Structures are given as C-alpha cells and as structure tokens.
Amino acid sequence: MIAQTDFFVGVPDSKLKDFLKDKKYLVVADEGEAVGVAAGYYLATGKKATVFMSADGFCNALNPITSLLIPYKIPCDLVISKRDDEPQHKVIHDSIHQIIKAVVGDGISTLNYLIF
Amino acid sequence: MIEDLLNTTIKKEDLVIASLGKLGRELFELRKKRGEPNNDFYCMGAMGCAIGLALGVALNTDKRVFLLLGDGAALMHLGSFTTILANAPRNLFTIILNNDSYESTGGQPTNFRFAKDWLQQFTTIIDVSGESRKDLGRPDITPEQMVENFNEHSLS
Numbered sequence: 001m002i003a004q005t006d007f008f009v010g011v012p013d014s015k016l017k018d019f020l021k022d023k024k025y026l027v028v029a030d031e032g033e034a035v036g037v038a039a040g041y042y043l044a045t046g047k048k049a050t051v052f053m054s055a056d057g058f059c060n061a062l063n064p065i066t067s068l069l070i071p072y073k074i075p076c077d078l079v080i081s082k083r084d085d086e087p088q089h090k091v092i093h094d095s096i097h098q099i100i101k102a103v104v105g106d107g108i109s110t111l112n113y114l115i116f
Numbered sequence: 117m118i119e120d121l122l123n124t125t126i127k128k129e130d131l132v133i134a135s136l137g138k139l140g141r142e143l144f145e146l147r148k149k150r151g152e153p154n155n156d157f158y159c160m161g162a163m164g165c166a167i168g169l170a171l172g173v174a175l176n177t178d179k180r181v182f183l184l185l186g187d188g189a190a191l192m193h194l195g196s197f198t199t200i201l202a203n204a205p206r207n208l209f210t211i212i213l214n215n216d217s218y219e220s221t222g223g224q225p226t227n228f229r230f231a232k233d234w235l236q237q238f239t240t241i242i243d244v245s246g247e248s249r250k251d252l253g254r255p256d257i258t259p260e261q262m263v264e265n266f267n268e269h270s271l272s
Binding site: 007009026027028030032033034035036037038039040041042043044045046049051063064065067068071072073074 | 131133159160161162163164165166167168169171172173174175176177178179195196198199203246260261262263266267270271
C-alpha cells in the first residue's frame with residue numbers, strides 16, 4: 001500500500017486537493033526540499049514519509065531522488081498528479097512514466113510511487 | 117573553522133548534517149583524526165537538499181540538530197529557509213560557512229552576498245577563506261552505512 005505513512009510533505013497541486021483533504025501535511029517551497037524533508041524524517045525516526053507533488057514538480061525533485069533517496073536507500077512514497085489540459089503540463093504528462101522507469105529500472109524496493 | 121565548532125559548540129549527542137563539497141569532506145576527516153564516532157550525515161549529492169533534510173530531522177527529534185552549509189548550497193534552496201522560519205524548530209541550528217565561492221569546483225564566485233543580510237537574521241554565518249586543503253579525502257563509508265549510523269544515533 002502506498003501513502004500509508006504518518007508524515008506527508010510536498011507542494012500542493014489542484015489535482016491533489018482530495019488526496020490532501022483531512023490529512024495533516026507540511027507544505028514546503030519546492031519539491032526537491034520536500035524529498036529532503038522526507039529523508040530527514042526517515043533519518044530521525046526510521047519511518048518513511050510520503051511526498052506529494054505535481055508531475056511538473058517531479059522535475060524539481062528528480063535530483064534528490066537520484067542523488068539522495070536511491071543511493072542512500074532511504075524509503076519514501078511518492079504521490080504524483082499529472083494533467084495534460086494545458087501546453088505547459090503536456091510534455092512531462094506524456095513522459096513521466098518513461099522517466100521514472102528509466103530511473104528505477106525494474107523497481108527499487110525502497111521507493112514506491114503512484115501517478116494519477 | 118569546523119574543528120573550532122567541534123571543540124566549542126557541537127557536542128557528541130548532537131545530530132550533524134553537512135552539505136556537499138569540501139565542508140563535508142573536512143568534517144569527515146576531522147572525525148577520523150579525533151577518533152570520534154562518525155554519526156554525521158553527509159548530503160553528498162542533491163545540492164541544497166541538506167536544508168530540508170535537517171528540518172525533517174529537527175521536527176522529529178528532541179536532540180539538537182546542527183546544519184552545516186556552504187554558501188553555494190544555501191543559495192540553491194533559499195526557499196527552504198522560509199519553511200524553517202514557518203516551523204521554527206528550536207533545536208535546529210544553521211551554520212553557513214561562507215567563502216563566496218563554489219570552492220570544490222574551482223573557486224567560481226557565488227552571489228551569496230545578496231542573501232547575507234536576510235540569512236544572518238536567523239542563521240550563523242561564518243566567513244572563511246576561499247582556500248581549503250588540497251589533499252582532502254572523501255567519506256569512505258557507504259551511503260547506507262551513513263544512514264544506519266545516523267539512525268542509530270538519532271534514536272539512541
């Protein structure tokens with residue numbers, strides 16, 4: 001099960017409104033920072049956190065995902081919303097699955113993600 | 117400068133997070149030289165993410181958390197400081213070692229001076245010389261081992 005954690009951190013997106021409803025969460029300035037906070041939560045508690053973000057925001061998070069979460073094997077769940085109703089969202093909407101697949105290969109046991 | 121901090125400010129029960137670059141490498145060597153257990157976290161990649169990481173730690177521990185940052189790393193995620201201010205964890209102490217340059221990559225100048233007035237209202241900024249030792253090693257423990265050590269120290 002994804003996102004069954006006690007700690008949620010990220011940057012909101014209109015499509016995440018329902019996901020965030022009734023949840024206590026920490027809003028940060030950018031999605032890379034959110035991944036950092038999630039890693040810090042794990043370092044302090046030994047428990048994993050959930051990071052929420054838009055697909056556009058995923059681009060901001062890619063560096064700490066590849067340089068921090070994966071090499072340090074820090075467990076984390078990613079909840080990512082995507083949309084293609086406007087041109088500025090469409091490129092990443094159409095490519096995010098390929099990008100994630102290229103990054104995680106056949107899967108990384110510590111990293112779970114949900115894209116909707 | 118880092119050695120002064122270890123002598124005067126940072127105690128063995130404190131949690132330490134260091135940003136990438138020569139700062140972390142120097143800290144790692146000092147711990148070895150002083151025969152101290154290495155429980156520090158070196159954010160070896162993900163430039164600037166040490167800020168969020170230290171906040172995530174500080175909000176979830178009663179221990180004191182020291183965030184040691186270079187000026188370049190501080191600039192990369194300047195917005196993260198607004199999250200720190202909004203949540204104001206009283207156990208988080210940010211120390212920025214400023215040499216106004218990206219020293220690890222050859223000493224190119226940063227624009228840190230334009231952020232200094234704001235940052236020094238809630239962090240400690242220590243101006244240091246641009247020259248660091250040429251023969252600095254690199255942390256030789258695996259990232260996983262580092263996480264394990266830090267975890268153990270933070271939960272102890």
